[in-house]
Amino acid sequence: xxxxxxxxxxxxxxxxxxxxxxxxxxxxxxxxxxxxxxxxxxxxxxxxxxxxxxxxxxxxxxxxxxxxxxxxxxxxxxxxxxxxxxxxxxxxxxxxxxxxxxxxxxxxxxxxxxxxx
Numbered sequence: 297x298x299x300x301x302x303x304x305x306x307x308x309x310x311x312x313x314x315x316x317x318x319x320x321x322x323x324x325x326x327x328x329x330x331x332x333x334x335x336x337x338x339x340x341x342x343x344x345x346x347x348x349x350x351x352x353x354x355x356x357x358x359x360x361x362x363x364x365x366x367x368x369x370x371x372x373x374x375x376x377x378x379x380x381x382x383x384x385x386x387x388x389x390x391x392x393x394x395x396x397x398x399x400x401x402x403x404x405x406x407x408x409x410x411x412x413x
Contacts, residue, residue, distance in 0.1 A: 303330035310338040311397075313372065314364040322379035322402075329404050334384060337376075341388065341396040342366035369398040376402045 307325055325335050367375075373383045381402040388396045 302328075303333065304328050305330050305333045307333070307335040309335065311340065313337060313339050314366060318367070318372065318375045319378065322376045322381060325402075326379045326381055326404055329381075331404075333403070335376075335381065335402045337372060337400045337402065339369070339372055339398050339400070340366055341368055341398055343395055346394055369400060372398070372400055376400070377405075380405050 307328060309321070309325075313321065329335060369386050369388070373386070376383065382405040383400060384403045385401040386398060388398050390396050
């Protein structure tokens with residue numbers, strides 16, 4: 297998705313990194329963030345004993361398990377750092393199913409101003 301060349305104070309990516317190339321996304325996010333802006337990411341942690349997609353009455357959702365990649369908070373932090381973003385905060389939220397959603401907050405690292413891609 298191409299956005300007009302401008303900067304944003306807040307970029308929200310909830311349950312998105314599981315389906316896209318996070319390296320490419322973080323490079324673009326680093327270019328989009330305004331000075332002092334933040335990017336909040338919500339992602340599902342991998343759980344070895346649980347399926348990535350919870351069984352529901354909607355069988356069509358089962359197709360998602362073949363096209364999603366789950367990453368740990370540490371892996372997401374490393375990918376963001378590679379694009380010039382620094383971790384400003386991270387917290388996990390356990391769900392009743394046993395899965396964990398991680399909220400990560402990123403800002404541009406000092407001295408890492410990028411052109412808008």
